[in-house]
Amino acid sequence: MTDAKKQAALDYHAKPIPGKLSVELTKPTATARDLSLAYSPGVAEPVREIARDPENAYRYTGKGNLVAVISDGSAILGLGNLGPLASKPVMEGKGVLFKCFAGINSVDIEVNAESPQAFIDTVARIADTWGGINLEDIKAPECFEIEQALIEQCSIPVFHDDQHGTAIVTAAGMLNALDIAGKRLEDARIVCLGAGAAAIACMKLLISCGACSENLVMLDRRGVIHAGREGLNPYKAMFAVETDKRTLDDAIDGADVFIGLSGPNLMTADHIRKMAPNPIVFACTNPDPEINPELARETRPDVIMATGRSDYPNQVNNVLGFPFIFRGALDVRATRINEEMKVAAVHALKDLAREPVPQAVLDAYELDHMTFGPEYIIPTPVDVRLLERITSAVAQAAVDSGVARRPYPAHYPLKTVDDVYGS
Ligand SMILES: O=C([O-])CC(=O)C(=O)O
Numbered sequence: 001m002t003d004a005k006k007q008a009a010l011d012y013h014a015k016p017i018p019g020k021l022s023v024e025l026t027k028p029t030a031t032a033r034d035l036s037l038a039y040s041p042g043v044a045e046p047v048r049e050i051a052r053d054p055e056n057a058y059r060y061t062g063k064g065n066l067v068a069v070i071s072d073g074s075a076i077l078g079l080g081n082l083g084p085l086a087s088k089p090v091m092e093g094k095g096v097l098f099k100c101f102a103g104i105n106s107v108d109i110e111v112n113a114e115s116p117q118a119f120i121d122t123v124a125r126i127a128d129t130w131g132g133i134n135l136e137d138i139k140a141p142e143c144f145e146i147e148q149a150l151i152e153q154c155s156i157p158v159f160h161d162d163q164h165g166t167a168i169v170t171a172a173g174m175l176n177a178l179d180i181a182g183k184r185l186e187d188a189r190i191v192c193l194g195a196g197a198a199a200i201a202c203m204k205l206l207i208s209c210g211a212c213s214e215n216l217v218m219l220d221r222r223g224v225i226h227a228g229r230e231g232l233n234p235y236k237a238m239f240a241v242e243t244d245k246r247t248l249d250d251a252i253d254g255a256d257v258f259i260g261l262s263g264p265n266l267m268t269a270d271h272i273r274k275m276a277p278n279p280i281v282f283a284c285t286n287p288d289p290e291i292n293p294e295l296a297r298e299t300r301p302d303v304i305m306a307t308g309r310s311d312y313p314n315q316v317n318n319v320l321g322f323p324f325i326f327r328g329a330l331d332v333r334a335t336r337i338n339e340e341m342k343v344a345a346v347h348a349l350k351d352l353a354r355e356p357v358p359q360a361v362l363d364a365y366e367l368d369h370m371t372f373g374p375e376y377i378i379p380t381p382v383d384v385r386l387l388e389r390i391t392s393a394v395a396q397a398a399v400d401s402g403v404a405r406r407p408y409p410a411h412y413p414l415k416t417v418d419d420v421y422g423s
C-alpha cells in the first residue's frame with residue numbers, strides 16, 4: 001500500500017469516532033413506563049421465563065441474532081502472532097461484515113490465554129449467551145484442538161472462519177477456475193504454500209470435492225512436507241507424500257494450481273513461469289499476497305489469478321462465506337455447522353458466479369461488465385444475492401442433515417438484510 005492509503009486506513013479507523021462498531025437500541029426508552037419495562041421491574045419477567053426455559057432467551061433477548069467473534073490474536077491475517085489487543089480491528093471488521101452483509105449483531109472478544117485449554121475454558125464459560133461463535137485468527141495447530149473441544153462443549157455453532165470459511169470460498173473459486181482453464185480437479189496438480197489453519201482446511205475440502213491427495217504437495221516454512229520428514233504434527237502428516245521434491249521451486253514445476261496461504265511475496269516470477277498452461281494462482285495471504293497480481297499477469301498472461309483483497313478481481317476471501325453461513329445456521333437454530341452445510345455453501349457460491357451480474361455490483365466496482373471467466377470466477381462481497389443463495393442453501397442443508405432445531409424459515413428467501421427478522 002502507498003503511504004497515502006496507509007494513512008487513509010488509519011483515518012478510517014480513527015474518525016469521526018474511534019472504531020468501526022457501535023451498539024444500537026431496539027426499544028423505546030423515552031418515558032418512565034419504557035424504563036420500567038426495559039429495566040426494573042419489567043425486566044424480571046423475561047428473567048423468570050428464561051430461568052424456566054432457556055429457549056426463551058431466543059424470544060426475549062438478542063441471543064438468536066448475536067455472534068461472538070473471538071480471537072487470541074495468535075495468527076492475525078498473514079501478519080503473525082501480534083497478540084489479542086492488536087487483533088481487535090480485524091475482529092471489529094468481521095462484526096462490520098456480519099452486520100452489513102447478513103444483518104447479524106456481533107461482539108468482538110480478544111482473549112489473553114496462556115494455553116489452548118485456558119482459551120477453551122474461557123470461551124466455554126461464556127458460550128450460552130451467543131447464537132453462535134466465530135473463532136478467528138488463531139494459529140495452527142492449536143486452533144484445531146480449540147475448535148474441536150468447543151464444538152463438543154457447546155450447543156451452538158462454533159466455526160473457525162479461517163479454516164472453513166476460507167476453504168469454502170477457495171473450493172468454490174477453484175472449481176470455477178478449473179472449469180474456465182479446461183481442467184478437472186481430479187487431475188489437477190496442486191501446490192499449497194502454507195500449512196496453517198486455512199491451508200489444511202482448504203486442502204481437506206478440495207480432497208473431499210475430488211482432488212487427488214497424490215497430486216497435492218504442501219509446503220511449510222521448512223519446505224515440502226514429504227513422507228521422510230521428521231517431527232511433523234499430525235495435521236501436517238496427513239499431507240506428507242512420497243516425493244523427492246523439497247522446495248517450492250521443485251514443486252511448482254508443471255503444477256496446474258498454486259494456492260498460497262502463507263506469507264507475502266513468497267512466489268516469484270520464476271515460479272509462476274514454470275507452471276503448466278493456464279495456471280491457476282490463488283495468492284490469498286492478507287493483506288499482501290504471495291505474488292503481486294500485476295507481476296503474475298505480466299509473467300503469465302494465461303494465468304487465472306485470485307487474491308484475498310477487495311482491490312483486485314477475484315477476491316477469494318472468507319467474507320463470501322461466514323456472514324451468510326452463520327445467517328442460515330442461526331435462522332434454523334442449528335446446533336453446529338456440519339460438512340453438509342459447508343458443501344451446500346460451496347455449491348451456492350460456485351453456481352452464483354455463473355449468473356449475470358446485477359447493475360449494482362457493476363456500479364460498486366465501477367465496471368461496465370463482469371462475466372464468468374478468468375477475471376470473474378467468484379461473486380463479489382457486495383452482491384446482495386449471496387444473502388439469498390447461501391443462507392437458503394445452508395439452512396436447507398441443516399434441516400436435511402438433522403442439525404436444525406427449527407424448520408426451514410417461512411420468511412426465506414432473504415432479499416435484503418432488512419428481511420432478516422421476518423415479519
Ligand atoms: O480478514 C481477512 O481478510 C481474511 C481472513 O480471515 C484472514 O486473512 O485471516
Ligand SMILES: [Mg+2]
Nearest residue numbers: 077136137162
Ligand atoms: Mg482470519
